[in-house]
Amino acid sequence: MQSDEETDEQSYIVKNLIEQSKVGSHIFVDTEIYLKLLVNQPCIKCGSIELIKKAHKASTHGFILNVIVHCKICGKKTKFNNSNQ
Numbered sequence: 001m002q003s004d005e006e007t008d009e010q011s012y013i014v015k016n017l018i019e020q021s022k023v024g025s026h027i028f029v030d031t032e033i034y035l036k037l038l039v040n041q042p043c044i045k046c047g048s049i050e051l052i053k054k055a056h057k058a059s060t061h062g063f064i065l066n067v068i069v070h071c072k073i074c075g076k077k078t079k080f081n082n083s084n085q
């Protein structure tokens with residue numbers, strides 16, 4: 001069991017780490033909401049928003065979630081990830 005003091009210290013450290021790393025709040029966006037927004041993006045080449053005409057692939061690298069959307073209409077592959085790089 002942790003004392004209240006330890007819990008406070010822990011929150012303080014985590015908060016500082018978030019500020020230090022400038023990771024911002026984007027990484028803490030609910031994954032489902034993030035993915036829903038992502039799959040609803042129109043194709044950057046042809047502008048298609050038809051989900052059934054697109055193939056989606058996801059992989060993770062550490063905390064980074066990579067998603068590749070392949071538009072079957074124009075063949076464009078668009079990569080998304082939840083980092084700023």
Ligand SMILES: [Zn+2]
Pocket residue numbers: 043044045046047048071072073074075076
């Ligand atoms: Zn397209």
